[in-house]
Amino acid sequence: MGSFLRRLILFFSIAIVFFGLASYYLIKNNNEEYQFLYRYQLDKIKQTKQISTLFVGDSSLGNAIDSDEFSRLSSQSSINCALTGLYGYEGSYNILKIAHKYHPEIENVVIMQTLDMQTRPLSYAGYMRTTNSANDFMELSIREKIYFVREFSYYVKSIRLNYSANKEKIIENDYIQQAQRKDVPYAYVVEELNIGAINPEKNKFLARIVKYCRNNNLNLIYINGPIHEEIASRSDSYVDTANKIISETGVQLVSDIVSIKENDLGDSVDHIRPDLKKEYTIRYYELVKKYLKNRNERVAM
Amino acid sequence: MLFNSINFAIFLPIVFVLHWFVANRSQKLQNFLLLVASYFFYACWDYRFLFLLIFSTLLDYLTGIKMYQAENQRIKKIWLWLSISINLGFLGIFKYYNFFVSSFTEAISQFGLSVNSWTLEVILPVGISFYTFHGLSYVFDIYNDKIKSEKNFIDYAVFVSFFPLLVAGPIERATHLLPQIKAKRFFEYSKAVDGLKQILWGLFKKIVIADQCSVYVNMVFDNYTDYSGSTLILGAVFFAFQIYGDFSGYSDIAIGTARLFGIGLLRNFAFPYFSLDIAEFWRRWHISLSSWFKDYLYIPLGGSRGGTWKKVRNTAIIFLVSGFWHGANWTFIVWGALNAAYFLPLLLTNKNRNNLEIVAHGKYLPTIRDAMSMLSTFGLTVMAWIFFRSISVRQAIDYITGIFSISVFSMPEEKPLTVLVLVGIFVIMEWIGREQQYAIANLGARWKMPLRWGMYYAIVVAIFWFGDKGQPFIYFQF
Numbered sequence: 146m147g148s149f150l151r152r153l154i155l156f157f158s159i160a161i162v163f164f165g166l167a168s169y170y171l172i173k174n175n176n177e178e179y180q181f182l183y184r185y186q187l188d189k190i191k192q193t194k195q196i197s198t199l200f201v202g203d204s205s206l207g208n209a210i211d212s213d214e215f216s217r218l219s220s221q222s223s224i225n226c227a228l229t230g231l232y233g234y235e236g237s238y239n240i241l242k243i244a245h246k247y248h249p250e251i252e253n254v255v256i257m258q259t260l261d262m263q264t265r266p267l268s269y270a271g272y273m274r275t276t277n278s279a280n281d282f283m284e285l286s287i288r289e290k291i292y293f294v295r296e297f298s299y300y301v302k303s304i305r306l307n308y309s310a311n312k313e314k315i316i317e318n319d320y321i322q323q324a325q326r327k328d329v330p331y332a333y334v335v336e337e338l339n340i341g342a343i344n345p346e347k348n349k350f351l352a353r354i355v356k357y358c359r360n361n362n363l364n365l366i367y368i369n370g371p372i373h374e375e376i377a378s379r380s381d382s383y384v385d386t387a388n389k390i391i392s393e394t395g396v397q398l399v400s401d402i403v404s405i406k407e408n409d410l411g412d413s414v415d416h417i418r419p420d421l422k423k424e425y426t427i428r429y430y431e432l433v434k435k436y437l438k439n440r441n442e443r444v445a446m
Numbered sequence: 447m448l449f450n451s452i453n454f455a456i457f458l459p460i461v462f463v464l465h466w467f468v469a470n471r472s473q474k475l476q477n478f479l480l481l482v483a484s485y486f487f488y489a490c491w492d493y494r495f496l497f498l499l500i501f502s503t504l505l506d507y508l509t510g511i512k513m514y515q516a517e518n519q520r521i522k523k524i525w526l527w528l529s530i531s532i533n534l535g536f537l538g539i540f541k542y543y544n545f546f547v548s549s550f551t552e553a554i555s556q557f558g559l560s561v562n563s564w565t566l567e568v569i570l571p572v573g574i575s576f577y578t579f580h581g582l583s584y585v586f587d588i589y590n591d592k593i594k595s596e597k598n599f600i601d602y603a604v605f606v607s608f609f610p611l612l613v614a615g616p617i618e619r620a621t622h623l624l625p626q627i628k629a630k631r632f633f634e635y636s637k638a639v640d641g642l643k644q645i646l647w648g649l650f651k652k653i654v655i656a657d658q659c660s661v662y663v664n665m666v667f668d669n670y671t672d673y674s675g676s677t678l679i680l681g682a683v684f685f686a687f688q689i690y691g692d693f694s695g696y697s698d699i700a701i702g703t704a705r706l707f708g709i710g711l712l713r714n715f716a717f718p719y720f721s722l723d724i725a726e727f728w729r730r731w732h733i734s735l736s737s738w739f740k741d742y743l744y745i746p747l748g749g750s751r752g753g754t755w756k757k758v759r760n761t762a763i764i765f766l767v768s769g770f771w772h773g774a775n776w777t778f779i780v781w782g783a784l785n786a787a788y789f790l791p792l793l794l795t796n797k798n799r800n801n802l803e804i805v806a807h808g809k810y811l812p813t814i815r816d817a818m819s820m821l822s823t824f825g826l827t828v829m830a831w832i833f834f835r836s837i838s839v840r841q842a843i844d845y846i847t848g849i850f851s852i853s854v855f856s857m858p859e860e861k862p863l864t865v866l867v868l869v870g871i872f873v874i875m876e877w878i879g880r881e882q883q884y885a886i887a888n889l890g891a892r893w894k895m896p897l898r899w900g901m902y903y904a905i906v907v908a909i910f911w912f913g914d915k916g917q918p919f920i921y922f923q924f
Contacts, residue, residue, distance in 0.1 A: 146466060146633045146635075148635060149633075149635050151640070153642075156902070158897065159899075159903075160903060163903075164906075164910070353476060434606070434741050
């Protein structure tokens with residue numbers, strides 16, 4: 146029995162170490178669409194000289210906020226580091242940490258996620274894809290580490306699926322170029338958002354973002370991503386409940402929902418048409434400006 | 447809890463360690479642990495049906511004792527029929543009730559009459575066909591004085607619900623499994639390693655072969671009117687590999703898992719696609735079910751004794767019942783009938799036991815004649831599988847009609863090169879290992895450890911590489 150177990154442990158140890166490292170390397174370096182975007186945002190963080198306002202979130206953010214326009218409006222340097230919904234709060238958390246590491250001067254962190262984010266499962270895959278050091282792994286609880294490892298086959302699968310799609314994505318105005326609307330008819334499902342679908346665990350990493358910002362004296366603002374007007378109008382009770390849950394984490398929440406008219410939709414129900422990005426940036430600026438802080442203000446106080 | 451899920455990968459080592467390190471002082475404790483683990487395993491599907499499983503276990507346990515204690519044959523028979531009626535009653539309600547009602551309604555409507563359809567919204571309890579047959583084999587064996595009734599409920603309950611075979615077999619016999627459960631078990635290194643290898647091969651068959659084939663199969667069968675005859679042939683051939691990889695893969699995992707606990711289960715597949723005729727195919731495909739039907743239905747009906755008519759009747763019954771066992775749909779019945787039609791000429795010409803040996807035994811390659819025989823047998827089974835896979839007999843006929851069209855000579859619209867390569871590698875590995883219990887049982891046995899482990903790692907990589915979110919096994923629905 147002892148010999149059997151020793152060999153078994155040796156077999157699996159070699160497998161875990163070798164395949165773990167190999168898949169980690171491949172995930173971080175393959176050219177699949179999402180990792181391409183992640184690396185693009187990472188490079189942007191490293192190359193930007195100064196950041197006052199950092200935007201983190203998913204594609205609703207990537208398609209809604211023009212950081213140049215926002216910088217102009219706020220007279221502060223801002224940067225849009227949107228990933229996608231797959232990364233969730235988990236990816237936003239890691240992006241925040243890495244951005245803050247390179248830019249300790251950051252004052253405001255605006256997190257914008259699509260409205261149905263509360264209904265999605267925890268994204269350990271998103272967390273794994275954005276880890277930057279062993280500390281990111283170590284800070285997880287034991288249960289989370291198990292979930293993290295459970296995603297192993299998902300990571301490998303995603304490499305396989307994207308290995309052949311080795312093409313660079315076109316980045317257009319800070320984010321992935323949108324598809325033609327006719328090519329993505331499935332992205333236009335107009336459904337009421339349902340309270341019953343809310344995942345009570347989803348805010349785990351949002352709570353960590355809040356804690357991180359509090360510990361590092363960062364001004365955190367949460368605002369929901371824009372959404373098709375029909376979905377917004379049908380989802381009042383969902384919005385109230387989701388906002389309440391988000392507020393409970395202690396984040397400053399802008400509760401207003403920016404709805405998108407049918408004609409303003411891009412390639413999804415939560416994507417603004419690219420040519421209207423500046424216009425919607427102004428709308429968002431109007432909503433968040435009273436929450437923004439800047440060093441000058443603080444000095445004045 | 448699927449065998450190909452991370453939950454099972456956590457569950458199995460825990461039960462293994464508890465079985466050999468915590469409960470190893472007493473065989474009773476080990477059995478109790480296996481029972482609790484098996485019920486937990488089953489409850490992970492749907493805890494409500496656990497009560498049905500326990501009820502079914504209790505029923506056969508008690509009727510077994512009553513039958514064994516019966517003073518005369520008449521009382522024994524009463525208990526036997528009570529068990530049969532209740533067991534098959536449950537199976538009938540959960541699995542066949544809606545089929546009978548809707549078939550009756552349809553038949554009536556042919557005469558211009560209409561009746562209210564009294565179909566029920568019932569969920570099929572997973573594994574009901576398997577554990578019902580376990581229990582029935584036990585009461586039949588007591589009735590036929592082959593075994594004594596089991597007094598220890600825990601031991602009996604483990605026999606019925608031992609988790610590796612609970613939901614999709616192999617369908618065990620009390621004569622084979624119960625003595626192993628009752629005996630003191632000792633850990634054997636070679637058995638445990640063999641078990642792990644069989645689990646690994648089972649996972650490969652399921653995840654790399656069956657699940658990869660299923661993508662193409664689903665695409666073709668769901669849109670069969672859009673494809674040429676050549677694509678339809680590929681779809682049907684891939685389904686043959688899908689169902690084999692799926693079901694025999696499950697059996698390999700089940701047998702391998704049981705071996706980790708020192709328990710040997712019945713062999714369920716013996717490289718059926720290398721059969722030289724249909725009779726041989728049925729000796730190699732789902733062996734535990736075929737032998738169950740042979741022992742508890744075919745032989746009691748008279749077997750091959752009696753006149754030609756009786757032989758034909760009994761054989762036809764076996765195949766039709768076997769088809770119906772798979773599911774409440776006419777497609778399965780036609781599948782069974784078609785296999786009977788393949789089998790009967792062999793039986794009637796006394797050629798059904800011509801091929802009892804392993805093909806090309808001790809040789810690298812088959813003779814041309816053997817190769818042709820294997821190909822033609824495979825072709826016949828593929829034709830029958832079309833009925834098995836289709837959602838209606840109409841669809842199966844249309845599918846076959848589509849194959850026999852001029853478009854069969856065109857190139858397939860979809861060229862699944864990856865799947866073809868995988869199936870090719872799989873067939874080669876199965877051919878190399880066809881004289882063993884499973885393909886990789888002896889593969890690399892004489893190699894040095896790094897090379898041998900390299901092969902295992904290659905299989906592990908393939909499993910992860912092609913692994914999707916765990917897809918359920920086809921046979922869970924039966």
